[in-house]
Amino acid sequence: MIRRPVELIVALERECLKVDGAIAQRRWAICEASWRAQRLLTHELDIALREQEWTPEEYAAAKKRIDRLAGYREAQLKRLKAFNEACATRLANMGRFRSFSKNIGQERRSSLLDVTS
Numbered sequence: 001m002i003r004r005p006v007e008l009i010v011a012l013e014r015e016c017l018k019v020d021g022a023i024a025q026r027r028w029a030i031c032e033a034s035w036r037a038q039r040l041l042t043h044e045l046d047i048a049l050r051e052q053e054w055t056p057e058e059y060a061a062a063k064k065r066i067d068r069l070a071g072y073r074e075a076q077l078k079r080l081k082a083f084n085e086a087c088a089t090r091l092a093n094m095g096r097f098r099s100f101s102k103n104i105g106q107e108r109r110s111s112l113l114d115v116t117s
Contacts, residue, residue, distance in 0.1 A: 005052060008045040009065050012038060016072055023080065 003011075015038045022030035054062070 002044060002048050002051065005045060005048045005062055008041055008048055009062070009069065012041050012045070012069055013072075015041065016069065016076065019076065023076075023083075 015034045019031050019034045019038075022028070022034065049062070
C-alpha cells in the first residue's frame, strides 16, 4: 500500500535531518543509507502524488512543502560540495608538503672534491 503524500514528505524531511547529523559526525555509511531511503521515498511520493485527487488548497500546500524540501536538499548538496573542495585543498597542500619534505631530506651538502688524488 502506498502511503499518503503528507506522510512521505514528513519521512523525507526526517531523512534530510538524519543526513545533516551524519554529515556533522562524518558518518558516511549513515549518509549513504539515508540517501538510498530518500530515493525510494521520492519514487513512492511521485506515485502517490499521481494517484491522489487534489483540491487547489491541498495542492498548493503540498507544493510549498516539496519546494521547501527541494531547497533544503539543494543547500545540503552545496554544503557537501564545499566540504569536498575543502578536503581536496587540504589533501593537495599535504601532498605538496610531503613532496617538499622528501626533496629537502634527499639534498646533500656540497663538498669539495679532491681532484689531485
